[in-house]
Amino acid sequence: MTTLPEQVETAVQVRYFAGARAAAGVPEETVRLAGPATVSDVIAAVLELHGDGLSKVLPACSFLLDGVAVRDRLAEVPAEATLDVLPPFAGG
Template identity: 35%
Template sequence: MATIRFFAAAAESAAADAAAIDAATIGDLRAQLTSLYGDEFERILGRCSLLVNGTRATDDTVPLSGSDTVDVLPPFAGG
């Protein structure tokens, strides 16, 4: 199972900092997260960057393995 780490608004919406999910691809992961955490999380997820082991996942076909760590990063603001 991949380790999923949530940050900022994603963590608030999921009411968790992390989860373990068995998903074959980023697209599968998105579907499972939406199913688990609901419509508001899906809205936030649509604006997030997903990093797999520190590398941005650019599309839903990016494969995942059980040893991967996926960071769910909402847009940050600041100055």
């Protein structure tokens, strides 16, 4: 009997703030990706979901992965992680 390898899925809670929230049209959502995923994979998935509006905002955004600033977009995203999308904020 042959057994198939178990399908690995990475579920990531994506939270949008300020202009990113307006562009996405939702405050947060769960993004599911097949296999291990990187921050870049999650970004590509949300761009596919939300299109042009979000594509204009994301280049200026910074990201927090489980509360830690993301410097390397090729960083692996653990299952059940939270990715915060933060556009530049005015004020101080």
